[in-house]
Amino acid sequence: MATVSVRNVSKRFGRVQAVDGVSFDVQPGEIFGLLGPNGAGKTTTIRMMLDIFRPDSGSVAVFGGPWDEDKKHRLGYMPEDRGLYKDQTLDQVLPYLATLKGLGEAEAKRRLGPWLERFDLTEHRTKKVEQLSKGMQQKAQIIATLVHEPELLVIDEPFAGLDPVNTRLVKDIIQEQADAGRTIIMSTHQMHQVEALCNRILLVNRGRQVLYGSVSDIKRGFAGNAVVISGQGDLEGLPGVLEVRRQNGDWHLSLEAGVDPQAVLLALARRENVRIERFELAEPSLEDIFVSVVQESGEIVRFEEEAEHA
Numbered sequence: 001m002a003t004v005s006v007r008n009v010s011k012r013f014g015r016v017q018a019v020d021g022v023s024f025d026v027q028p029g030e031i032f033g034l035l036g037p038n039g040a041g042k043t044t045t046i047r048m049m050l051d052i053f054r055p056d057s058g059s060v061a062v063f064g065g066p067w068d069e070d071k072k073h074r075l076g077y078m079p080e081d082r083g084l085y086k087d088q089t090l091d092q093v094l095p096y097l098a099t100l101k102g103l104g105e106a107e108a109k110r111r112l113g114p115w116l117e118r119f120d121l122t123e124h125r126t127k128k129v130e131q132l133s134k135g136m137q138q139k140a141q142i143i144a145t146l147v148h149e150p151e152l153l154v155i156d157e158p159f160a161g162l163d164p165v166n167t168r169l170v171k172d173i174i175q176e177q178a179d180a181g182r183t184i185i186m187s188t189h190q191m192h193q194v195e196a197l198c199n200r201i202l203l204v205n206r207g208r209q210v211l212y213g214s215v216s217d218i219k220r221g222f223a224g225n226a227v228v229i230s231g232q233g234d235l236e237g238l239p240g241v242l243e244v245r246r247q248n249g250d251w252h253l254s255l256e257a258g259v260d261p262q263a264v265l266l267a268l269a270r271r272e273n274v275r276i277e278r279f280e281l282a283e284p285s286l287e288d289i290f291v292s293v294v295q296e297s298g299e300i301v302r303f304e305e306e307a308e309h310a
Contacts, residue, residue, distance in 0.1 A: 001064055003028050003152055003183035009048050009058030018044040020207040021058070026185055031178050033198035033215075034187045037294055041207040042187050043080065046154060049185075050077060062152070073102040076150030080157050080187075082141050086130040090121065093129060094144055101148035108147065115143045119169070134161035142170060146177070153177060153184045159193060171197060191287040201286075203293060211293050219283055225255045225292055226284035227264065233274030238267050243291050250278075254288040256295075 002025040011019045019041040026032040036042045047053040049060055051067040063071050085093050098108035116122045119139040129137060138161045145155065158174070159167050174197060178184055188194060194201060195215060203211035211218065229235065229251040235244050240259035245252050255264065265279050284292075 002026060002061075003030075003063060004049060004185065005061040006045075006049055007059045007061075009045070009055040009060065011044050011048060011053060011056055017207050019048065019055075019204075022202075022204060022207075022209050023058075024202045024209070024212060026183055028183050029178055029181045030199045031174065031184045031186060031197050033194040033201035034185055034204070035189075035191075035194065035201055035290065036204040040204045042204060043156070044207075045204065046156065046185075046187065050075070050154065073148070074151045076101075076145040076148065076153045076155075078141055078145040078153075078155045078158065082137065084129045084137060084141060084144070087128060089128050090116070090125045090132075090140055094140065094147065097144045098147045101150075103148050111147050111149075112143065115147060119143060119166075135163060135166060138162055139166065142173075146173070151182055153182060155184065156187045157189070158186060159188060159190055167193075191285065191290055195286045203290065205294050211289070215286065218289060219286070222284045222289050222292070223281070225257065225259075226282045226288045227253045227255065227261050228278070228280055228282045229253065229268075229276060230278035231274065231276040233268075233271065235268070235274070238264055240264060242295050243288075252282070252288075254284070254291050257292060 004026040006022060006024050008021050008023050009019060010017070010021055022041070022045055024032075034042055034045065044053065048055045049062075051060070060066075063074065094112050095105055095108040098112070099105055103111070113122075116125055119142070121136060121139060121143075124132060124136060129140065132140065142155075142158065145153065155174075158170055162170060171193065174184060174186070186194070186198065198215055200214045201211070201218070202209055230249070231251070235251050235253070238244075238253070240256045241253050241264060242256055243254040253264065255261065261281055265276075268274055268276055268279075
């Protein structure tokens with residue numbers, strides 16, 4: 001049974017159709033990526049999924065049915081707009097937030113100790129939240145999301161404000177939670193983190209879902225939509241190329257759907273003062289695919305079959 005099942009949900013605010021017919025399932029032990037550009041409808045989708053907003057149409061089932069108070073205690077939610085009380089100390093705010101999820105105060109304090117130690121916040125526990133750095137506040141928010149051991153985690157931009165060491169720590173913790181059978185829904189703009197962690201993804205754009213399926217199947221399905229070039233000269237403005245970026249001394253080109261890489265090579269060969277030393281097809285990154293699908297703004301591309309029968 002899916003932990004979360006969203007079916008054809010839609011939401012309008014006045015003249016704005018924020019979400020239009022979005023559907024997806026998330027399974028126990030899965031790390032699921034909910035992606036999209038700013039204003040695409042991700043936050044509205046999350047809020048409908050969590051019963052903060054009621055959809056105009058469609059349905060949401062969590063743990064096999066509608067939300068109730070017991071199920072809300074089984075949820076850990078970290079919104080993009082953080083919810084710590086800035087004029088209170090960590091020793092005050094974290095136990096209080098844990099009691100809102102059904103823990104007694106003594107049990108909350110017992111569980112918080114190891115988390116504060118792991119996130120290197122023990123010596124800062126008597127500081128007010130407003131005295132902490134942005135990265136420390138982020139780590140405290142993650143602790144507040146995890147301390148009651150929720151079965152479903154919904155985390156929005158979990159790596160915001162973190163240095164590389166703490167980013168690695170949070171990645172390890174997310175994977176540990178999934179390995180323990182918990183369900184994780186993650187929304188972030190950091191495509192390389194999605195690629196490293198997520199089993200499946202849903203990409204929404206302009207309120208509609210445009211890409212859905214397993215990361216591995218999606219990358220195979222878009223093979224040929226990216227090339228790597230070594231050489232010199234002007235590579236901008238090529239027909240059929242969505243994006244050109246420099247990386248590790250090479251040029252990485254994201255191609256429009258259906259564009260033949262050989263046509264791009266031919267266009268380069270016709271340019272004066274362009275010297276090509278290497279031209280090869282590359283497995284596209286999720287960032288390449290994200291750019292391609294959003295700019296194309298086509299109908300939904302599904303890579304669901306394997307995931308549904310796994």
